[in-house]
Amino acid sequence: MLTATNIHKRYGTVEVLKGVDITINKGEVVSIVGPSGSGKSTLLHILGTLDKPDNGEVLLHSQHITKLQGNALSSFRNKHIGFVFQFHHLLPEFSALENVCIPGWLRSKNKAEVKAKATELLTILGLSHRIDNKPNQLSGGEQQRVAVARALINSPDIVFADEPTGNLDTANAKELHQLFFDLRKQFQQTFLIVTHNEDLAQLSDRVLQMKDGKIV
Secondary structure, three states: OEEEEEEEEOOEEEEEEEEEEEEEEOOOOOEEOOOOOOOOHHHHHHHOOOOOOOOEEEEOOOHHHHHOHHHHHHHHHHHHHEEEOOOOOOOOOOHHHHHHHHHHHHOOOOHHHHHHHHHHHHHHHHHHHHHHOOOHHOHHHHHHHHHHHHHHHHOOOOEEEEOOOOOOHHHHHHHHHHHHHHHHHOOOEEEEOOOOHHHHHHHOOOEEEEEOOOOO
16 A cells, blocks of 8 residues: 655765665554664655655555645645644644544535544544543543544545654553554554554554664
8 A cells, every 4th residue: 555665865964764665555553663763753754745755755555645746745645644743733722623623624525524523533532522622621642532533534544653652651552552453443544653662563563673774
């Protein structure tokens, strides 16, 4: 489903990625692990179209996404890709429900349909009683589950998660780990996760180890 070939990335004089190849199949939960500075997050951002490689190509369902630019890139990302970050990046002035709806509304979908799906997702994630609460009224674990719902609102082909449990305590981290696998079972959702959490990594279908800008 997702294939990246010979990905190189340099920032100034520092070569961060040194020819990375990776393939992710539909319905897989794959974790990337490795020491800080090994290139994990840079690779994730390139695969997720948030950054561009200096060389190499990324294909999602045979679409050369590294060649997309401007509005075409933004539209493709909104339709096909979801993101969950260590810090949830929820908009503080909006409710949990509104935060989840925003990517769907940006895609110009029917507002009522988006709201209904957002409510369904928040209910699945155990937040039906929190839909009208703003982020500052939610716990860290609840905020991250809202972020997961937001990532799923447009039924993306793949969700990229960058240290999704890095800001959570052990109990909430375990709940979020299980959630990824519940979502895979329920929706055949594909996840690519960058993590330092060994427990999450070992639950994954595959673990890819990065070192010095390469998958080893």
